[in-house]
Amino acid sequence: MPAFPENFLWGTATAAYQVEGAAFEDGRGPSIWDTFSHTPGLVANGDTGDVACDHYHRLEEDLNILADLGVGAYRFSISWPRVLPGAGDRINQPGLDFYHRLVDGLRARDIAPVATLYHWDLPQELEDAGGWPNRDTALRFGEYARRMGEALGDRVHTWITLNEPWCSAYLGYASGVHAPARTDAAASLAAVHHLNLGHGLAARALREVIDPAAKISVTLNLHHIRGESERDAEAVRRTDALANRAFLGPMLDGAYPRDLIEDTASVTDWSFVQDGDEATAAAPLDLLGVNYYNPVLVRQWDGTSERDQADGHANGAASPWIACDDVDFVRQPGPYTEMGWNIDETGLTELLLRLHRDYPELPLMITENGAAFPDVVSDDGHIHDEQRVDYLRRHLTAVTEAIEGGADVQGYFLWSLMDNFEWAHGYAKRFGIIRVDHDTQVRTWKDSAHWYREVVAANALPATDQVTTTAS
Ligand code: FCB
Numbered sequence: 001m002p003a004f005p006e007n008f009l010w011g012t013a014t015a016a017y018q019v020e021g022a023a024f025e026d027g028r029g030p031s032i033w034d035t036f037s038h039t040p041g042l043v044a045n046g047d048t049g050d051v052a053c054d055h056y057h058r059l060e061e062d063l064n065i066l067a068d069l070g071v072g073a074y075r076f077s078i079s080w081p082r083v084l085p086g087a088g089d090r091i092n093q094p095g096l097d098f099y100h101r102l103v104d105g106l107r108a109r110d111i112a113p114v115a116t117l118y119h120w121d122l123p124q125e126l127e128d129a130g131g132w133p134n135r136d137t138a139l140r141f142g143e144y145a146r147r148m149g150e151a152l153g154d155r156v157h158t159w160i161t162l163n164e165p166w167c168s169a170y171l172g173y174a175s176g177v178h179a180p181a182r183t184d185a186a187a188s189l190a191a192v193h194h195l196n197l198g199h200g201l202a203a204r205a206l207r208e209v210i211d212p213a214a215k216i217s218v219t220l221n222l223h224h225i226r227g228e229s230e231r232d233a234e235a236v237r238r239t240d241a242l243a244n245r246a247f248l249g250p251m252l253d254g255a256y257p258r259d260l261i262e263d264t265a266s267v268t269d270w271s272f273v274q275d276g277d278e279a280t281a282a283a284p285l286d287l288l289g290v291n292y293y294n295p296v297l298v299r300q301w302d303g304t305s306e307r308d309q310a311d312g313h314a315n316g317a318a319s320p321w322i323a324c325d326d327v328d329f330v331r332q333p334g335p336y337t338e339m340g341w342n343i344d345e346t347g348l349t350e351l352l353l354r355l356h357r358d359y360p361e362l363p364l365m366i367t368e369n370g371a372a373f374p375d376v377v378s379d380d381g382h383i384h385d386e387q388r389v390d391y392l393r394r395h396l397t398a399v400t401e402a403i404e405g406g407a408d409v410q411g412y413f414l415w416s417l418m419d420n421f422e423w424a425h426g427y428a429k430r431f432g433i434i435r436v437d438h439d440t441q442v443r444t445w446k447d448s449a450h451w452y453r454e455v456v457a458a459n460a461l462p463a464t465d466q467v468t469t470t471a472s
Pocket of ligand 1: 018164415431
């Protein structure tokens with residue numbers, strides 16, 4: 001019965017555009033995801049986040065579900081265009097009041113609020129002015145962070161500046177499968193830098209205004225990259241630089257890795273990096289947030305074989321893997337989740353141990369982990385999602401192994417509290433432990449939610465339950 005450290009923080013996670021709905025209410029302005037989802041052909045089934053899980057109007061019900069789950073923390077994101085519509089400096093009070101109600105409602109239930117400032121919903125006006133490739137966006141992000149710190153900083157337990165800047169930069173600006181659907185490799189690398197800079201500015205601004213006991217963090221979707229054979233070391237190095245060290249370098253070491261600059265020299269000269277930016281990006285952090293779903297397997301392309309590009313991200317007009325033309329992303333053995341992602345929890349242990357080795361002083365927090373499966377509502381009205389329970393059990397076991405190996409992992413946030421708008425997949429992919437009927441908005445506990453409640457209550461994995469093998 002693997003146990004977790006005392007005070008381990010158990011939570012669930014969501015993001016504003018994926019759950020809130022109320023997209024045109026109470027003065028909220030448009031974000032790049034409103035524009036993206038309303039562009040025909042970009043999201044499966046033409047789904048949008050206009051209503052999503054209607055969380056904005058069902059806040060009390062959802063807070064009560066969190067209380068029933070017994071979690072100690074809840075990770076949500078603040079919608080920038082809801083609180084500062086039009087990218088202006090005027091606070092939209094009704095929008096901010098929603099987050100006051102959320103934070104206060106969590107605390108009233110003894111649940112620690114964990115607030116992400118940017119989970120991909122950039123105000124459309126900032127994109128119109130150039131978006132993340134434009135330096136001004138980073139400065140505006142720092143100001144937004146300060147305003148939120150001033151408003152909520154006496155009650156938020158942990159702040160997360162950015163969620164997965166990898167996705168914002170590469171899926172948003174290089175492959176175009178996420179908003180704002182641009183395919184410009186040079187702009188994408190400029191976005192990488194301005195996300196790093198914006199993170200540093202936000203972390204520093206927060207530190208000046210929030211409760212000194214509150215924590216500051218960032219969430220990265222680090223890719224755990226393996227080579228198919230020893231001959232693939234160069235492919236591993238190159239993809240690791242682009243995917244991981246492009247963020248870890250400036251944020252934690254205060255410098256971009258030299259090899260990344262050299263690898264991408266034909267795309268950009270990085271002249272958008274100004275003196276002092278890297279030092280700004282390296283703002284002191286209390287925690288590093290880690291999102292993990294599956295590992296990546298690469299192979300150096302031999303120049304003739306058929307290409308393999310199974311990197312787990314939707315295929316766009318261009319690759320998100322800038323200057324990695326000779327790298328193949330090898331389809332890995334199953335089992336798979338409904339996203340087509342292979343299930344391999346050993347990558348999580350290895351990733352956590354690598355971070356512990358490279359940054360021994362920095363505590364870690366799993367800020368997302370979970371799985372989509374085609375859930376079925378049984379005749380008895382239950383959702384027997386054994387595959388999700390199995391996935392969670394495997395990954396939580398992997399976390400205990402990393403902890404035994406010395407990694408200081410302080411918490412785990414399950415993605416997701418409830419089925420929601422899964423970006424370009426719309427509502428077709430269900431990650432929740434609570435089922436949401438997207439026609440009626442009725443919430444139903446899946447078996448995984450009952451299971452997770454037991455885990456949280458015991459601070460340990462239950463010794464016996466129906467672990468099933470996952471269909472491949
Ligand atoms: C992550 C996102 C999150 C959700 C999960 C499945 O990349 O941060 O919003 O979509 O994937």
